[in-house]
Amino acid sequence: MYLSKQDIQSMQKVERLNLINSLSGVKPANLIGTKNQNGNENLAIFSSVVHLGSNPALFGFILRPQGEVRRHTHENIISSGVYTINFVTTDFIQNAHYTSAKFDSTTNEFEKSELTPMYIDHYYAPFVKESPIKMGLQFVEEIPIKSNGTTLMVGQVEHVLMPDGTLNDNGHLDLGTLNIAGISGLNTYYSLSKKDRFPYVRKNFSLEDLKSY
Amino acid sequence: MYLSKQDIQSMQKVERLNLINSLSGVKPANLIGTKNQNGNENLAIFSSVVHLGSNPALFGFILRPQGEVRRHTHENIISSGVYTINFVTTDFIQNAHYTSAKFDSTTNEFEKSELTPMYIDHYYAPFVKESPIKMGLQFVEEIPIKSNGTTLMVGQVEHVLMPDGTLNDNGHLDLGTLNIAGISGLNTYYSLSKKDRFPYVRKNFSLEDLKSY
Numbered sequence: 231m232y233l234s235k236q237d238i239q240s241m242q243k244v245e246r247l248n249l250i251n252s253l254s255g256v257k258p259a260n261l262i263g264t265k266n267q268n269g270n271e272n273l274a275i276f277s278s279v280v281h282l283g284s285n286p287a288l289f290g291f292i293l294r295p296q297g298e299v300r301r302h303t304h305e306n307i308i309s310s311g312v313y314t315i316n317f318v319t320t321d322f323i324q325n326a327h328y329t330s331a332k333f334d335s336t337t338n339e340f341e342k343s344e345l346t347p348m349y350i351d352h353y354y355a356p357f358v359k360e361s362p363i364k365m366g367l368q369f370v371e372e373i374p375i376k377s378n379g380t381t382l383m384v385g386q387v388e389h390v391l392m393p394d395g396t397l398n399d400n401g402h403l404d405l406g407t408l409n410i411a412g413i414s415g416l417n418t419y420y421s422l423s424k425k426d427r428f429p430y431v432r433k434n435f436s437l438e439d440l441k442s443y
Numbered sequence: 444m445y446l447s448k449q450d451i452q453s454m455q456k457v458e459r460l461n462l463i464n465s466l467s468g469v470k471p472a473n474l475i476g477t478k479n480q481n482g483n484e485n486l487a488i489f490s491s492v493v494h495l496g497s498n499p500a501l502f503g504f505i506l507r508p509q510g511e512v513r514r515h516t517h518e519n520i521i522s523s524g525v526y527t528i529n530f531v532t533t534d535f536i537q538n539a540h541y542t543s544a545k546f547d548s549t550t551n552e553f554e555k556s557e558l559t560p561m562y563i564d565h566y567y568a569p570f571v572k573e574s575p576i577k578m579g580l581q582f583v584e585e586i587p588i589k590s591n592g593t594t595l596m597v598g599q600v601e602h603v604l605m606p607d608g609t610l611n612d613n614g615h616l617d618l619g620t621l622n623i624a625g626i627s628g629l630n631t632y633y634s635l636s637k638k639d640r641f642p643y644v645r646k647n648f649s650l651e652d653l654k655s656y
Binding site: 231232233234235238239241243244245246247248249250251252253254255256257258259260277278279280281282283284285286287288289290292294317320323324325327328330331332342343344363365370371373375376377378380382384386387388389390391392393394395396397400401402403404405406410411412414415416417418419420421422423424425426427428429430431432433435437440441443 | 444445446447448451452454456457458459460461462463464465466467468469470471472473490491492493494495496497498499500501502503505507530533536537538540541543544545555556557576578583584586588589590591593595597599600601602603604605606607608609610613614615616617618619623624625627628629630631632633634635636637638639640641642643644645646648650653654656
């Protein structure tokens with residue numbers, strides 16, 4: 231089956247949205263938690279978190295050009311300078327997905343979604359208690375993407391919270407054991423099963439070495 | 444278990460790399476195919492493809508500040524204006540992972556990795572024949588990320604190739620049925636199983652409605 235740029239442009243909006251969102255493959259399912267200056271908590275699901283670098287530890291995520299989700303999350307990050315990224319597990323995907331509803335700014339998505347805000351000392355943004363892996367970030371910069379008006383929000387990891395024993399040898403996390411969920415498209419959730427872990431591929435390493443690893 | 448920014452900074456390099464790469468959750472496994480002006484093909488694995496928008500259909504991916512992978516992929520995209528994004532399946536993860544070896548510019552990663560270049564008329568960049576879902580993109584812009592010297596490369600989808608019958612109702616793709624792989628960290632590969640697909644959450648929709656969907 232072949233689709234050209236013109237075929238894609240002439241699709242119906244919902245079909246095109248689903249197709250193009252699916253074509254980015256499996257994406258992480260994360261809840262981003264913020265709080266405004268009046269103390270109102272905000273929580274929203276995102277599938278665009280991307281690793282930018284490890285030293286310093288930087289992550290990005292994409293904010294759409296407009297809409298309520300953008301506005302609350304963006305305003306709170308700019309005003310408070312902090313936000314949390316919380317992993318969604320297959321145990322609470324309905325709750326997590328429910329944060330995508332369009333609530334007004336006084337509505338607390340934690341309450342609406344039956345998820346529990348959690349705080350640590352000296353850090354303003356709320357974590358999601360139900361999430362096994364929680365990160366607290368400091369906002370670093372926002373980068374406009376001129377091509378379509380979206381924004382790349384960049385932050386540095388300040389805090390990591392995870393269950394004892396989660397960190398495997400050499401700093402790896404097994405996402406499958408923790409029931410971490412993935413997303414395809416806008417609203418399809420996947421569970422993960424570890425298939426293989428390979429070594430860093432050195433120059434004298436052959437493909438056969440890798441296949442027999 | 445709690446890790447602070449200072450704990451992360453004082454970790455050994457490899458452990459920190461693995462941890463921070465793991466903390467972005469599950470990521471898509473993609474092979475990016477390019478060709479230089481002498482006709483030399485290049486293929487490299489990336490786990491940073493991110494959806495930017497559906498109309499126009501735009502994707503981004505992150506290039507690290509330096510190194511061979513960056514240099515060849517970046518040079519070829521700038522000189523030819525095109526590149527392909529090909530989905531990795533669990534059937535050829537060893538081959539796909541092997542493209543991460545540091546080859547020189549005259550080495551053809553397709554040959555080294557035993558993957559097959561495939562072309563369509565009037566499009567310069569090579570697709571990966573073994574990949575069930577292939578996209579041909581036109582380069583749009585590169586955006587420097589000042590915080591750490593990485594680059595966001597932005598492209599528009601010009602061509603989509605996929606097996607007949609892959610496109611489900613409303614434009615969804617089932618990544619599990621196609622054996623699409625996900626990545627965590629730098630080198631851990633996952634298979635995917637579809638758990639649930641939810642509707643768009645409208646205002647009058649309750650969490651109970653979603654749970655019983």
